[in-house]
Structure formats: C-alpha cells, structure tokens
Amino acid sequence: MRITRLPGDDRANGWSAILPPRSPNPPLAGEVRADWVVVGAGYAGLGAARRLAELHPAARIALIEAGEAGENASGRNSGFAIDLPHNVGSSLDELDGSHRFMRRARFAIGELDRVIEAEGIACDWSADGKYHTAVSERGRREVLEPFARELEALGEPYEWIEGGALRAALGSPHFTAAIRTPGGRLMNPAALCRGLADSLPKNVTLYENSPVTAFENSNGVTLTTPDGSLRAPKMILAANGFAERFGAFRGRFLHLVAHASLTRPLTEAERARYGVTRPWGLTPANAFAGITMRHTNDHRILIRQGLSYCPSQRFPEAGRRAVARRHKRLFDARFPGLDAVEMAHTWSGFVCLSRNAAPGFGRVAPNIWAATCQNAVGVTKGTFGGILAADMASGEDNPLIADMESLGTPSPLPPRPFLDMGVRARFARELWRNRHEA
Numbered sequence: 551m552r553i554t555r556l557p558g559d560d561r562a563n564g565w566s567a568i569l570p571p572r573s574p575n576p577p578l579a580g581e582v583r584a585d586w587v588v589v590g591a592g593y594a595g596l597g598a599a600r601r602l603a604e605l606h607p608a609a610r611i612a613l614i615e616a617g618e619a620g621e622n623a624s625g626r627n628s629g630f631a632i633d634l635p636h637n638v639g640s641s642l643d644e645l646d647g648s649h650r651f652m653r654r655a656r657f658a659i660g661e662l663d664r665v666i667e668a669e670g671i672a673c674d675w676s677a678d679g680k681y682h683t684a685v686s687e688r689g690r691r692e693v694l695e696p697f698a699r700e701l702e703a704l705g706e707p708y709e710w711i712e713g714g715a716l717r718a719a720l721g722s723p724h725f726t727a728a729i730r731t732p733g734g735r736l737m738n739p740a741a742l743c744r745g746l747a748d749s750l751p752k753n754v755t756l757y758e759n760s761p762v763t764a765f766e767n768s769n770g771v772t773l774t775t776p777d778g779s780l781r782a783p784k785m786i787l788a789a790n791g792f793a794e795r796f797g798a799f800r801g802r803f804l805h806l807v808a809h810a811s812l813t814r815p816l817t818e819a820e821r822a823r824y825g826v827t828r829p830w831g832l833t834p835a836n837a838f839a840g841i842t843m844r845h846t847n848d849h850r851i852l853i854r855q856g857l858s859y860c861p862s863q864r865f866p867e868a869g870r871r872a873v874a875r876r877h878k879r880l881f882d883a884r885f886p887g888l889d890a891v892e893m894a895h896t897w898s899g900f901v902c903l904s905r906n907a908a909p910g911f912g913r914v915a916p917n918i919w920a921a922t923c924q925n926a927v928g929v930t931k932g933t934f935g936g937i938l939a940a941d942m943a944s945g946e947d948n949p950l951i952a953d954m955e956s957l958g959t960p961s962p963l964p965p966r967p968f969l970d971m972g973v974r975a976r977f978a979r980e981l982w983r984n985r986h987e988a
C-alpha cells in the first residue's frame with residue numbers, strides 16, 4: 551500500500567522556536583529489522599514506545615517519525631494536560647463516564663510526572679490549575695453554573711471567581727466569571743515532546759525525518775521510507791489522523807485545523823502595567839467560539855483561536871498571516887494596555903475527531919494495534935492511549951484497557967461531499983449560537 555498523503559510542517563511552531571536548537575535523530579537508512587515498530591512520535595507514539603521498552607527490555611523497538619519530535623500536533627498545542635472532561639453531564643451514566651475519563655487522564659498525568667522528574671525534562675511543567683471562563687452572562691448561566699453543579703456531583707474541588715478577583719488573576723477585563731480547577735498541568739508542549747523523545751530507553755531507536763511512504767502487512771509489517779525499509783513482526787500505529795492512510799479507521803476521522811499565536815515576552819514596563827506575575831491557563835466556555843489563552847512562565851501570552859474543518863490536512867501560508875492579524879485584534883481587545891505587544895509566532899496544527907468522540911484504539915489487525923484520534927485532548931488521551939496500546943499488544947492485564955474499549959470505536963462518517971456540507975453547516979451554527987462567548 552502506497553502512502554500518498556504525508557504530514558506537512560509549516561516550520562512556524564512558536565513553542566519550538568523559543569527553545570534552543572535541537573539536532574534530530576538520523577533518518578532510517580538501509581534495511582533494518584526490529585521486534586516492534588511504532589509509527590508516529592506524538593504523545594501516543596512516545597508513550598507506546600517507552601512502555602514497550604519497559605515491558606520488553608531485551609527487544610529492539612523502532613519509533614518512526616515523518617518529521618521531528620515536537621513539531622507535530624503534540625508539540626504545537628496549547629499545552630494543557632487536562633484531567634477533567636470539558637462537558638461533564640449530570641446523568642448517572644455521564645458522571646460514571648467522567649469518573650472513568652478522570653481515572654485515565656490522571657494515570658497519564660502521573661506517568662508524565664514520573665518521567666519528567668526522572669529524566670529532568672525542562673518543559674515548564676507546572677500544576678497551576680486551569681480557569682474555565684465565560685465572557686457573557688449567558689455563558690455563565692448556560693455553561694459555568696451547570697459545570698459547577700457537575701463538579702460538585704463528581705466531588706471535585708473548584709473555586710468560583712468573578713469581578714475584581716478574576717480581573718486581578720488574569721489581567722483582563724474581558725471575562726464575567728470563571729471556575730478554577732486545581733488539577734491538570736501546563737507546559738511548553740514542544741519542550742515536553744523533545745524531552746520525551748530524547749530520553750527514550752536505550753532499546754528504542756527513534757528515526758526522525760523518516761516518512762513512511764509504503765506499508766505492507768504480510769508475515770509482519772514492512773515500512774518503506776525514502777532511504778530505507780524496516781521489518782517488524784508487530785506494530786503500534788500512533789499516526790493520529792494519518793492512520794487512515796495505513797488502512798485503519800478509513801472514513802471515520804474528521805480532520806480539523808486549529809491555530810495558535812505566542813506574543814514576544816512582555817517587557818519589564820509592560821509587565822508592571824499588566825500586573826500579573828503568576829502563569830495561568832484558561833479554556834473558554836465554548837470551544838468553537840471562544841479563545842484558549844495562557845500566560846507563560848516567560849511572560850508571553852498564548853492565543854489559541856479558530857477551529858475549522860480541513861479534510862486536506864494542509865493550511866496555506868496566506869491563511870496563517872490572516873490568522874496572525876486576527877489573533878492580534880483579539881489580544882488587543884482582551885489586554886487594552888498592551889497594544890504594542892506583537893504576535894511573535896503564529897502556527898497551525900491538525901486535530902483528529904470522531905463523530906461519536908470514540909478513540910481509534912485497539913487491535914486493528916492480528917499484529918497491529920492503534921492509539922489514534924484523541925478528539926483534541928491528546929496530551930492526556932494520547933499518552934494513556936499509547937501506553938494502553940502497548941500493554942494490550944503485550945498481553946498485560948491493565949484494567950484501564952477495558953475502560954478504553956468501553957468507549958467503542960469511531961463511527962462511520964457520511965461520504966463526501968455530504969460530509970463537508972454537514973460539518974461546515976454544523977460549525978457555522980455552533981459559532982453563531984455561541985457568538986456571545988467570542
């Protein structure tokens with residue numbers, strides 16, 4: 551099977567641009583054999599490769615990545631490791647689903663805590679909590695108040711903040727109210743991915759800049775790259791939305807593009823005017839219309855705004871420049887005293903969703919397991935998906951595997967162009983209905 555669509559890289563990721571340069575590992579060259587191969591070095595592939603190495607210390611494990619660690623969706627996201635569901639729901643079934651998600655997410659955060667500490671990964675990993683904010687009275691009434699009741703039903707701690715206290719915490723008059731939850735982590739995601747990739751156990755070989763251009767599965771898998779080929783009896787597919795190209799979950803993934811910008815660091819004078827010293831992260835009451843923001847440890851502001859349907863998995867350069875201008879306008883509206891602050895970096899990344907929010911997880915052929923389609927929460931879902939795929943492939947008895955399987959598999963999507971029309975109409979409706987939260 552030829553793999554004709556490969557991941558691109560707009561070379562614009564702000565999170566990696568602010569880090570020191572890194573030398574990638576050499577590409578795959580010649581004919582290589584391994585006991586296991588993992589495709590894709592995002593959170594899912596990095597988690598799977600490390601777990602396989604721990605379970606099989608004598609095995610040769612290959613991790614093949616089309617680009618460079620930290621330059622994929624995993625390295626260009628907003629940097630929230632999320633431990634609570636965005637929408638909890640109040641029925642017993644929904645509360646049970648939330649408890650199970652929290653168990654898996656906290657397992658992933660625990661694993662990341664452990665590796666970051668053991669390997670000394672410098673990625674601004676911090677437990678600063680998260681604000682869930684509403685802009686309008688309607689957002690407060692329709693999203694925050696029910697969310698507060700659901701957190702109470704789950705027995706989860708939270709703080710309700712509004713007025714002057716919220717303005718002082720975020721340094722912006724834009725929000726009416728917020729719920730602050732103490733769990734989760736914030737980080738520079740590119741630094742985390744690089745750190746995870748550069749500290750893999752000795753029996754893992756990471757090949758970067760090695761796009762798989764052909765794939766065969768007969769008596770084991772054979773993967774072809776521009777300079778070599780790799781044979782292995784067993785494979786874990788962690789290629790996110792590109793897994794379809796390997797024949798898995800075809801016609802079941804929705805591809806979206808999301809955009810983010812980072813400002814330059816605020817100057818001393820701007821910081822004095824801004825008045826906030828603590829880093830923070832906020833997610834909006836409505837993910838389509840609203841804006842995710844962060845104040846980073848080095849005093850930059852992140853804006854993550856704009857989510858649209860993008861079946862081509864490519865976003866043009868002219869579009870990126872338009873996004874940068876829009877993010878600057880949004881920044882100015884939120885931080886009136888900081889209008890001299892420019893967006894230093896603007897980039898795009900791809901998100902993979904399924905119609906029923908199920909992950910592309912589990913055994914997809916007798917010798918192939920998948921950890922794909924993280925439904926936009928990939929720091930935790932990708933990490934536990936990768937680890938659990940490795941456990942499943944190794945016959946390990948991990949109770950979280952049954953938990954994952956209970957989520958089902960991605961349901962089929964309607965054929966194009968009906969799909970395109972349906973998704974675009976749904977997105978336009980969501981944006982219109984929630985315009986008060988923009």
Ligand SMILES: Cc1cc2nc3c(=O)[nH]c(=O)nc-3n(C[C@H](O)[C@H](O)[C@H](O)COP(=O)(O)OP(=O)(O)OC[C@H]3O[C@@H](n4cnc5c(N)ncnc54)[C@H](O)[C@@H]3O)c2cc1C
Nearest residue numbers: 590592593594616622624627628630762790899927928929
């Ligand atoms: C702007 C933005 C903000 C986001 N914010 C957050 C957030 O704050 N928190 C959160 O949890 N999630 C967030 N997400 C979503 C999150 O980034 C993804 O869900 C997560 O990174 C997916 O991880 P993954 O390992 O499954 O896939 P990826 O990180 O996409 O990794 C898959 C890898 O497979 C490789 N690959 C694909 N095809 C091939 C091939 N043929 N050969 C070799 N390699 C191949 C790709 O190069 C890629 O590196 C955000 C996403 C974006 C774009």
